Amino acid sequence: MLWPREAGKFIASKARDVKINMEGVRKVAKVIADAVQEGKMDVKEFKQNEVLPINKGLTTAQLADWMFLINTLNFNFWTPDGVPKFSIEYEGKIHTGYLAMVACVNRAIDEGKKMYDPHYYSKLTLDDIKHIFRSDTPSTMPLFDERVRVMGEVGTKLIEKFDGSFINILKQVSGSAMKLVELVISEFPCFCDVAEYEGQKVAIFKRVQILAADLWMLFHGEGLANFTDIDQLTMFADYRVPQAMAYFGALEYSDSLHQRMVKEELFKSGDREEVEIRGCSIHGTELIVEETKHVMAERGMDVVGINSISVDYFLWDYRLNNAKELEKIPYHRVRCIFY
Template identity: 30%
Template sequence: MLQVALTPMESGEWISQRSGAVRVDIPRCHQLARQIMDSIQDGTIGDIEYKASPLHPEGLSDEQHLNWVFVIDTLNFSFWPNDNEEYYVDYRGNREVGYLAMCAAFMKAYEGDIPICDAGWMETVTEEDLGKILVSGSGHAIPMLHQRARALNESGKWLKDRYNGQMMGVVRACGTSAQSLLRTILTIESFRDQTSFRGANVWLLNRAQVLVADVYSVLKGSSTQEFRYLVNYIDIDTITMFADYRVPQALCHLGIMHYSPQLRLRLDNGEVMPFADDMEIEIRGCSIYAVNEIFKAVIRMRLNDYMGVNWYTAHRPIFAIDIHAWLLQYRREHAQAVDAAVPFHRCRQIYY
């Protein structure tokens, strides 16, 4: 297995302590934690889990569903538009954009009997055929089509050669450890989201952690006892938020993160940042740190609020990945206000 120099949680703290362009407001983290707690108590946070989305097929076996999320998460990167060529797909009367547009495109392909869940298809699908599936409703190609085809071929070969084409085989091999699953996924090159910052090897691992979280979501809703046992991860709380380009927007809009004038100028000018640019790393690393601080504050509040009560069963469990989902949903619901307040950072890269 690959050795991670600094885990995403450690990387977030390391980066935030040495960041010059991004600052995390700890008091605001604690204030937002109370808002998250309200969402736990009224149940709204439960509506934003992976399986709540209508853009994943129904009627799949657990094995097929895990292969589905493997395909989706292999390609879950870089949806922001080139020159205002928004990536969208019309499906069942709705216009979906970005990641949800890709899900809609694959739903159409699945309903058209294309074997999306088959590792052999993943390994051999051509860039041309993948482009036909993922084409935007405007006729434009999805961003980074070549890189997506290459990543999908790599993932399909890995799954077929090592695990007989079944993501369930990966899950079984890793037992009930989210970290074991994460390390195994990192044997696929396209998931190794790492760089260096201020003398340390930092791993942010956006897509790899998304895949772990989606596996967790699929299996915890299973009706099969074995599968429910497999997802009994004692270390799911070690999976951090997913360091992407949309959640930092929400964190800035909510006053959790603050950008320097120099960074804000680059964003306002629409500059495309190189991967591993210091400011790009700081945005992503500080996002991880900020969400982890919110997560820790939520845990403290739960302990205080439910002292003397079985708080494990009073409300659903909460993890950093849930806070990420809450922030992403917040960004979608307030898209116009968030976009007007702060641009997202642009970086064309397969890792997020």
Template identity: 30%
Template structure:
């Protein structure tokens, strides 16, 4: 990949020190966080909403846009967006499995693998040697060694040490208890509602990525990625969206990856993409936030700063997508931009990202 794809961070001049901007601080109360400190359960503010779940990705776009216009710590710089877009002649093609790290057999077992992968796809940074590739390739090797490793009745019984053994990881994983809990949740609900198979979950969505995200969030509380920000609910759904995006990428838009509305997905707001957008001058941070991030300080889950980092990233990339689509004269997908930005970020060893203990990313 390194030689084949002209990655964004190599195409554009990056500042040696990320720029900051003074943003007027508004006096607000932090009303309700998605996660209490050292608790990683579903927000009580959202506990009843899964009963009917009429999800629209416009909820994600609208609520993240609202955050961007009311933010106290993060600024979406329109001039920065235009500057980046002006340098783009095309979106480099980044293959979904560019490193060969994923399991793929073009069938139901791949769907099961991807759902387990995305159930565990969060919070690698506390272990400096652990990254997404370790998770993806570790699960791939486990499945190649034992095709029943991700059967629902086994997922609901794994312990922390057993998960470590599955991944061949020599020490406790970050948020290991939560990872085990989420595996149990996946196994129990797959068995209860989908005959133990994630492919049945996908079949039920009617080739709609939007329906799949809503279905995942309805049945699996660990995927309900939303917050309360200045009294308003904000929707992000990173891991539910990335499951749909992974299917689309793995199956190349066919079979289990065929979605008539793949354009409805937004980017998957994590800790890599905001850092890339900052380096590009698309996001500007307040001095206090910049100092916290640059000194490797932790930012609490559900705090204003954390919600703004993620929500402003979604909104900024939506603005980028609109301008790039207009410039190129064709539709550009948010999922394409997400993979492009993320792939650029993970190859930048000096990228300074925010640090939040969260099960959502």
């Protein structure tokens, strides 16, 4: 099996309906370099950080358990065009999609529900989940049944094998993000995001890699999240970051694939076109990282901190902050638990 970096390169070399455009790659690199130079790109300022529960009196272990739950549930938030988005107002801000899901978890904690405790969340029913993730609009998160299933799966395994806390997993990986990825996918099947492409097993590993990155960011790369190999993670191949990459021209789609996306056709996880979009996103991001470092070095700037994680977070935030502008760019739609 090829791990994400090698998988992305392999897929990009054989893709039929997706192409990486180097002119677009250079455009993204310049935008990122400009953002860094203007002080507009800081790991402490990404949108994901808005809903971190750092003001709720949680212990380090409880924060780690919270982050594991969040990444267990970090899949499938898109809404068909023309339908109100899954949305809640929390602490004076309106959140949609992923951020709304996180805000719902935090709201439940405010209500006395121990959402960071696998003994609690592994026992939740479908009705419990529907109440916890209630929306301020008629729309809800999709795949409620799957969310109940994966919460039960991971919670039970944490209790049975890791003394009821994700912190015991972190203690086993000796400061290695890659060891964390390997351990989580071996113990928790819902994180094992793997496909087959041109006869080759290819790992995408979106949720498990973003779990490692989120822990690294939450704990500022310190303590049990002092991952010395953090730069070995790739981007987190979903549907929104490829949309941003396509907006800048870094990804190009064949006419037939573009039309299917415009028509909002539903792809299946593992479809050839879907794997090509995700694989080319991974390799395209690697090229963006290289080009961004090149641009910054030419300007005499420090390139520390420029990696696949920071590029992914930047593009995800860019899509969110410029949602109206990016509405004209179609994205692929899948109903699955992997992203």
